[in-house]
Amino acid sequence: MTPLEFVNVHKSFGAHEVLRGVDLAVAEREVVCVLGPSGSGKSTLLNTANGLVDPDQGYVRLLGSVVGRRYARGRLHRIPPSDLARQRRDVGMVFQQFNLFPHLSVEDNLLLAPRMAKSGSATALRSRMEALLDQVGLPEKRHAMPATLSGGQQQRIAIARALMMQPKVMLFDEPTSALDPELVSEVLRVMKQLAADGMTMLVVTHELGFARDVADRVIFVDGGVVLEDAPPDRFLQAPQTERGRAFLGHTGVSASRTSP
Amino acid sequence: MTATRTAGGTEGAEEVIPPSVQTAEKVRWGRWIAAAVVLVVLVQVVLAAAVNENIEWSVVGDYLFDPQVLHGLQTTLLLAVSAEVITIVLGLLLVYARLSSNPLLRGFAGAYVWFFRSVPLIVQILLLGNLALFAPDVSVSIPFTSVVLFSQDTNDLIPAATAAVLALALHDAAYNAEIFRSGIGSVPEGQRRAASALGLTWWQTQRKVVLPQAFPVIIPPAASQFITLLKSTALVSVIAVPDLLTEAQTISNRNARVMELLFVATAWFMVMVAVASLAVRWLERRSATRNRRLATKPVEVVVQP
Ligand SMILES: Nc1ncnc2c1ncn2[C@@H]1O[C@H](COP(=O)(O)OP(=O)(O)O)[C@@H](O)[C@H]1O
Ligand SMILES: [Mg+2]
Numbered sequence: 001m002t003p004l005e006f007v008n009v010h011k012s013f014g015a016h017e018v019l020r021g022v023d024l025a026v027a028e029r030e031v032v033c034v035l036g037p038s039g040s041g042k043s044t045l046l047n048t049a050n051g052l053v054d055p056d057q058g059y060v061r062l063l064g065s066v067v068g069r070r071y072a073r074g075r076l077h078r079i080p081p082s083d084l085a086r087q088r089r090d091v092g093m094v095f096q097q098f099n100l101f102p103h104l105s106v107e108d109n110l111l112l113a114p115r116m117a118k119s120g121s122a123t124a125l126r127s128r129m130e131a132l133l134d135q136v137g138l139p140e141k142r143h144a145m146p147a148t149l150s151g152g153q154q155q156r157i158a159i160a161r162a163l164m165m166q167p168k169v170m171l172f173d174e175p176t177s178a179l180d181p182e183l184v185s186e187v188l189r190v191m192k193q194l195a196a197d198g199m200t201m202l203v204v205t206h207e208l209g210f211a212r213d214v215a216d217r218v219i220f221v222d223g224g225v226v227l228e229d230a231p232p233d234r235f236l237q238a239p240q241t242e243r244g245r246a247f248l249g250h251t252g253v254s255a256s257r258t259s260p
Numbered sequence: 261m262t263a264t265r266t267a268g269g270t271e272g273a274e275e276v277i278p279p280s281v282q283t284a285e286k287v288r289w290g291r292w293i294a295a296a297v298v299l300v301v302l303v304q305v306v307l308a309a310a311v312n313e314n315i316e317w318s319v320v321g322d323y324l325f326d327p328q329v330l331h332g333l334q335t336t337l338l339l340a341v342s343a344e345v346i347t348i349v350l351g352l353l354l355v356y357a358r359l360s361s362n363p364l365l366r367g368f369a370g371a372y373v374w375f376f377r378s379v380p381l382i383v384q385i386l387l388l389g390n391l392a393l394f395a396p397d398v399s400v401s402i403p404f405t406s407v408v409l410f411s412q413d414t415n416d417l418i419p420a421a422t423a424a425v426l427a428l429a430l431h432d433a434a435y436n437a438e439i440f441r442s443g444i445g446s447v448p449e450g451q452r453r454a455a456s457a458l459g460l461t462w463w464q465t466q467r468k469v470v471l472p473q474a475f476p477v478i479i480p481p482a483a484s485q486f487i488t489l490l491k492s493t494a495l496v497s498v499i500a501v502p503d504l505l506t507e508a509q510t511i512s513n514r515n516a517r518v519m520e521l522l523f524v525a526t527a528w529f530m531v532m533v534a535v536a537s538l539a540v541r542w543l544e545r546r547s548a549t550r551n552r553r554l555a556t557k558p559v560e561v562v563v564q565p
Contacts, residue, residue, distance in 0.1 A: 052453055081461065087459075088456065088457060088459040092457075093457040095450060100454075103473050112460075116460055117459055161458070
C-alpha cells in the first residue's frame with residue numbers, strides 16, 4: 001500500500017490558484033524532497049497531507065484512507081473533526097518555525113499529544129520519550145523550557161515531538177530555513193538518521209546537499225504543478241525544464257553545498 | 261581644516277577638573293512647589309471634613325459594622341461574584357462565536373458586543389429590573405398553537421437581585437469578550453497548527469495550548485474589568501436591590517445622616533477594591549514568574565558577595 005498519495009490536488013485561496021492538479025505518490029521507506037521557488041505552493045501541498053489545508057478538488061490518500069474524507073456512493077464526504085484528528089496521528093509534521101509549545105517543558109511538549117490520544121501507558125510513553133530524546137541527542141534537555149534552547153535544539157525537539165505519535169509518514173516544511181547556518185547540520189543529521197531507519201518522508205527544503213545525499217526522488221514544483229520528478233542527481237545536474245534550470249541557477253546550481 | 265581645529269583647541273586653556281569630581285544635584289523647585297500646594301489643599305479638605313459640624317464622625321464608626329450595612333456588603337459581594345462567574349462563561353462563548361467560521365454566530369456576537377457596549381449600564385439595569393412592565397408574565401408555548409407549556413409572573417421568575425446580576429453580567433460580558441479576544445488572538449497561529457498536526461481536537465487545543473498561553477495576557481485587563489464591575493454594583497440600588505449603597509441609603513432615610521452613611525459605603529468600597537487589587541497583583545506576579553520561567557533564556561544571576 002502506498003503510504004502517501006496526492007491525486008489531482010487543486011487548491012485556490014480566493015482567486016489565486018495555488019495548486020493546479022498535483023499528482024504524487026510516495027512509496028514506503030521513500031524520501032522525497034520537494035523543491036521550488038517561494039510561493040509555488042510547497043507548504044500548501046504539504047498541508048493537504050494532514051488536512052491542515054482542505055483541497056478544492058482531488059484528494060490525498062494517507063495509508064489507504066482519504067484525508068478528511070470518506071468515499072461513499074461515488075462521492076467524497078467530509079468526516080467529523082474528531083476522525084480527522086485521529087487520522088493526523090499517523091502523519092508527523094515539522095514546521096519551519098518549530099512551533100514548540102512555549103508554556104510546556106520539553107517533556108510535556110512530547111507527552112501532550114500521546115496523552116490526549118491515550119496512546120500507551122504512562123510508563124510506555126515515558127520510555128518512548130526517553131528513546132526519542134536520545135535519538136535527537138538531547139536527553140539532558142528533558143526538563144528545559146523551549147525558550148532556553150537554541151533553534152537547532154528546538155527543531156530537534158519538534159522532530160521528537162512529532163515522532164512520539166509513532167507516525168508512518170513524516171512531513172518536513174523547510175525545517176532548517178529559520179536556523180542560523182551553523183545549526184543546520186545538527187537538524188539534517190537527525191533527519192538523515194530517520195531516513196536511514198526507513199521512515200517515509202516528504203521534505204520541502206532548500207538544502208540541495210540534503211536532497212542529493214538523502215532523497216530517493218526530487219520533485220520540482222512551480223506554478224502549482226509538478227514540473228519535474230526525477231532522481232536527485234538527474235534533476236540537480238540536468239534539469240529538464242527551463243524553470244528547473246532557472247531555479248537551480250538562482251539557488252547556486254551546484255549540489256555541492258555539503259550536508260553532514 | 262586640521263589647522264583650525266588645532267588652533268581652536270589650544271586657544272582657551274583647559275580648566276583643571278579633579279578626577280573625583282561629582283555632578284551637583286539639581287534643586288527641583290517645581291517638585292517642592294507642587295508638593296506644597298497639594299499638602300495645603302489636602303489639609304484644607306481634611307480639616308473641612310473633620311471640624312465640619314454637619315458631619316459626625318462617630319456616626320460613621322457606629323454604622324461601619326451595622327448588621328444592615330454588613331448585609332448590604334454581603335449582597336454587593338454576592339452580586340459582583342455571581343455576575344463575574346456568568347460574565348466569564350458568557351464572554352468565552354461570545355469570543356468563540358466571534359472567532360467561529362459560522363457567519364450567523366459571528367454576526368450575533370458582534371451585534372451583542374456592540375449593543376451592550378453602547379447602552380449605559382444603568383439603563384440596562386432599569387430595563388431588566390422593570391421587565392414586568394413590558395412582559396407581565398413569561399410563558400413558553402408551542403408556536404402557532406394555544407398550548408402553553410409554562411407560564412409565570414415575571415416578577416416572581418426574575419426577582420430584582422437576579423435582574424441585577426443578569427444586567428451586570430450581560431453588560432460586562434461584552435467587555436470581557438473583547439479582552440478574551442485579544443488574549444486568544446495573541447497566541448500565534450503556528451501553535452494551533454502544531455496542535456492540530458499532532459492530532460489534538462479543537463477542544464484539546466484550546467484547553468492545553470491556546471488558553472494557557474492567553475491567560476497571562478487576559479489577567480490584567482480582566483481584573484481591572486472586575487474592579488469596574490464591583491463598583492458598578494452600586495447602580496443596582498435603582499431597582500431596589502438591597503446592596504451596600506441601598507442599605508446605607510435606607511438607614512440615612514431614617515436618621516438623615518446622608519453624608520455619614522455615604523462615607524460608610526465609600527469606606528467599604530475602598531476596602532473591597534483594595535483587596536481585589538492585591539489579589540490581582542498576586543495573580544499577575546504568579547503568571548509573570550511562570551512566564552519568565554518559560555519565555556526567556558536563563559537569566560544570568562549575579563550574586564553579590
Ligand atoms: N491561508 C492562506 N490564505 C491565503 N493565501 C495563502 C494561504 N496560504 C498560502 N497562501 C498563498 O498561496 C501561495 C503559496 O503559498 P505556500 O504554499 O506557502 O508557498 P511555498 O511554501 O512554496 O512558499 C502564496 O502566494 C501564499 O500567499
Ligand atoms: Mg512554505
